Amino acid sequence: MLEVKQVSKVYDGRRGVHQLDFTMERGEIVGFLGPNGAGKTTTMRMITGYLQPTAGSIVVDGQSVHDQGRAVRSKIGYLPETPPLYPDMTVQSYLKFVANLRDVPAREIKLRISEMVSRLGLQEREKQLVRGLSKGYKQRLGLAGAIIHKPDLLVLDEPTSGLDPNQIMEIRDLIRELGENHTVLLSTHILPEVSTLCNRMLIINQGQLVLDGSPQHFGSSMGDQFKVSIEVKATEQQLHNLLTPWEKVRREVIQSSDGNVGTDQQGTVKMVLTGDSPEDFREELFYLLSGAGLPILEMKKENLSLEQIFLKLTTTELDNESPDKGTPDPVREDSADSPTKEESK
Numbered sequence: 001m002l003e004v005k006q007v008s009k010v011y012d013g014r015r016g017v018h019q020l021d022f023t024m025e026r027g028e029i030v031g032f033l034g035p036n037g038a039g040k041t042t043t044m045r046m047i048t049g050y051l052q053p054t055a056g057s058i059v060v061d062g063q064s065v066h067d068q069g070r071a072v073r074s075k076i077g078y079l080p081e082t083p084p085l086y087p088d089m090t091v092q093s094y095l096k097f098v099a100n101l102r103d104v105p106a107r108e109i110k111l112r113i114s115e116m117v118s119r120l121g122l123q124e125r126e127k128q129l130v131r132g133l134s135k136g137y138k139q140r141l142g143l144a145g146a147i148i149h150k151p152d153l154l155v156l157d158e159p160t161s162g163l164d165p166n167q168i169m170e171i172r173d174l175i176r177e178l179g180e181n182h183t184v185l186l187s188t189h190i191l192p193e194v195s196t197l198c199n200r201m202l203i204i205n206q207g208q209l210v211l212d213g214s215p216q217h218f219g220s221s222m223g224d225q226f227k228v229s230i231e232v233k234a235t236e237q238q239l240h241n242l243l244t245p246w247e248k249v250r251r252e253v254i255q256s257s258d259g260n261v262g263t264d265q266q267g268t269v270k271m272v273l274t275g276d277s278p279e280d281f282r283e284e285l286f287y288l289l290s291g292a293g294l295p296i297l298e299m300k301k302e303n304l305s306l307e308q309i310f311l312k313l314t315t316t317e318l319d320n321e322s323p324d325k326g327t328p329d330p331v332r333e334d335s336a337d338s339p340t341k342e343e344s345k
């Protein structure tokens with residue numbers, strides 16, 4: 001559906017984005033994450049044809065954004081960070097205006113407006129002036145304008161930014177619904193939004209792609225440590241005696257069900273064990289404990305949170321600031337289990 005090939009954008013000698021390379025399949029909802037100034041808006045504006053890349057190419061459904069701009073734009077719905085709404089138009093007249101602009105056939109416009117109004121829950125607001133709408137309703141109207149020409153690909157730039165928690169939930173529900181028959185690329189600063197809405201995430205930092213894959217996959221496989229929580233029928237002392245010689249694993253006794261730290265009234269201890277490498281040590285741990293006759297009541301692998309992944313990937317300075325230098329490979333899902341270049345040094 002979308003192919004972004006080696007795309008760079010340089011603004012007055014400064015890097016906007018650098019050698020971005022990714023594709024999106026039909027039906028995917030992809031979250032586009034990155035700190036302020038990482039290059040999300042620049043990328044989205046290039047995909048939607050509003051900005052020309054300095055290098056590289058973008059293809060939507062087999063057509064080049066550069067060479068077949070008009071045809072490509074008819075396949076894309078774009079909701080910029082601030083939707084371009086005209087305050088003196090009514091909801092209805094705005095939708096009519098956008099429908100004309102997006103080449104919706106004249107005989108279909110009336111029907112299309114009523115479809116949009118009911119789909120986006122704007123029935124009560126149809127005759128109201130845009131200036132009187134709340135931020136949430138303005139966002140709904142922006143979304144209605146973005147999909148009125150029935151595009152295949154939706155590009156949404158921070159669609160829930162500035163909304164209150166109720167409005168955020170409503171817009172997320174709408175995006176989830178739109179994702180049933182559109183391909184969606186959405187940028188956001190809200191990490192839980194990615195876990196709840198997206199089946200894939202792209203993280204960009206300083207103009208470069210640093211991760212590509214599913215939030216669930218990376219939560220369980222990334223990081224330079226392996227973490228396990230256990231509940232064992234034993235005294236705290238027994239566990240310490242057994243595990244102290246195991247130098248590669250750090251131990252931390254945590255609160256048990258009765259709120260105590262240490263052996264509880266049922267004679268069990270809860271502990272978090274952290275290995276000093278990503279190597280899975282659960283099997284070794286199992287044999288160690290069972291060999292000592294200490295029953296394991298629970299053993300659970302602890303995943304990295306999205307926040308931890310994001311921080312890990314976006315707080316490292318990239319050393320190739322110059323647009324001419326090469327780009328490190330992003331961590332991709334199919335290569336996430338093998339060490340990254342940095343980790344293998």
Ligand SMILES: Nc1ncnc2c1ncn2[C@@H]1O[C@H](COP(=O)(O)OP(=O)(O)OP(=O)(O)O)[C@@H](O)[C@H]1O
Nearest residue numbers: 011015016017034035036037038039040041042043
């Ligand atoms: N019109 C412009 N002229 C010059 N530099 C620009 C322009 N637009 C963006 N940039 C620069 O390009 C880089 C990427 O900006 P961009 O707005 O794409 O980031 P972003 O990830 O969308 O940030 P935010 O989350 O703050 O919206 C930044 O360094 C920014 O200063």
